[in-house]
Amino acid sequence: MDEKGEPDGQPVADERQRMRNLRVSDQEREHVVELLQKAIGRGMIDLDEFTERTDIALAARTRGELNEVLVDLPGLVHRDAVYPAAPGPPGPGDPVPTGNRLELKAHGSQLVRKGRWYAPPEIVVRNKYGETRLDFTEAELAAPVVHVELDTKWGSVTVKIPEHAVIDTNGITEVKWGTLDDKTNSNGRPGTPRFVLTGRVHGGSLTIKYPRRGLFA
Secondary structure, three states: OOOOOOOOOHHHHHHHHHHHOOEOOHHHHHHHHHHHHHHHHOOOOOHHHHHHHHHHHHHOOEHHHHHOOOOOOOOOOOOOOOOOOOOOOOOOOOOOOEOOEEEEEEEOOOEEEOOOOEEOOEEEEEEEOOOEEEEOOOOEEOOOEEEEEEEEEOOOEEEEOOOOOEEEEEEEEEEEOOOEEEOOOOOOOOOOOEEEEEEEEEOOOEEEEOOOOOOOO
């Protein structure tokens, strides 16, 4: 207990340290090298830094050492190198986010995320013959910019964003046999949080909207 009579954070600190000291595999080292490749592609580091950090990653023995090459790169972190405070256990059938990426899949059924859920910086949605609804109004966002890649066929897609958020649909390469309806009128405007949509919607509409304001909105 601390001086206020509340449990101290020692058990959490001990668990974090234990996770950092775990030995890493070749697969984990290769995963971090892939993240560094993303960083150089986004202009976060130059070629010399990439080479230096890659050498460190390939020589790392523990998860703590492995994460040292990523700690100053926003949105990029080795999925197992730190011990995060989880937003709560996933429900039955829910996919577990892997680091900064979440892949959602469905076939012939609704794909829905709403209420309080964890939204990492990168989300991939693959759905065929079913409706997709992503409601971010109460989601726990891991980053101020969330990239959502859509690959849907024969089903409508609805994306609901928080009232002061903005959308970027410039990366949508195809809406075939459907329509793109941005009811927020926020495409391209500056703002935070920002939702960047990419990919394609085949045989269905794509609708982006804010939460309803009032009973008769």
